[in-house]
Amino acid sequence: MGSLRSLRQAAGSYFRLYERGASSSLRLMRNSNLKRINGYCAKPQESPKAPPYTYSHRVPLHKPTHWERKILIWSGRFKKEDEIPETVSFxxxxxxxxxxxxxxxxxxxxxxxxxxxxxxxxGKKVSMDFLSVCSLQRI
Known part of the structure; x- marks a missing residue:
């Protein structure tokens, strides 16, 4: 029993030391450039430029079809088809x-x-007609 407990403690301390060493090496890799790890001396990389597809605050517009123009008129948004602009928002x-x-x-x-x-x-008309026909047949 005693040897099993000491074996567990030794394995636990080994794994704690291993994790501590692994986490410190990962921390070094995250904070430094890959080129410095390889031994190259290079200027730090510039921050990436903003992508060209950034969100602008304009509302995307849509050219309405003939049917959509009719819908805009029927809904009461516009009175005539001439008043509808070339593009409308979704x-x-x-x-x-x-x-x-x-x-x-x-x-x-x-x-x-x-x-x-x-x-x-x-249904009431039919029932009245039916009743009148039945009463005539009894006579």
């Missing part, structure tokens, strides 16, 4: 499409309610 186009979706859904609700009422009226 946000404006999405807003117009959402307004059209809402209007279409309201129209579908109204048509569904009207259809239900019409079916009730037609």
């Amino acid at each position: 946000e404006m186009l999405d807003t117009a499409k959402n307004k059209i979706r809402v209007k279409v859904s309201y129209a579908m609700i109204a048509l569904t309610v009207a259809g239900c009422i019409w079916m009730v009226i037609e």
Whole structure:
């Protein structure tokens, strides 16, 4: 038992020393240039330049198609097709499409309610006709 415990302690201390040495060498590699490690003496590298595709604060624009122009008019954003600019923002186009979706859904609700009422009226007409036919057959 005693030898097993001492073996564990020795292995633990060995791994702690190994980790300490490995972490210090990694720290040196991170802080220094690769060329210095190889023994070359070179000036430090310049910081990388900003990429050419940096985000500008302009909103991306889109040239609307004929159908999208109709949507912009139907949504009430513009009165005539002549008033629509050459390019519009995607946000404006999405807003117009959402307004059209809402209007279409309201129209579908109204048509569904009207259809239900019409079916009730037609069903009552049929039942009245059916009752009148049945009463005539009894006589």
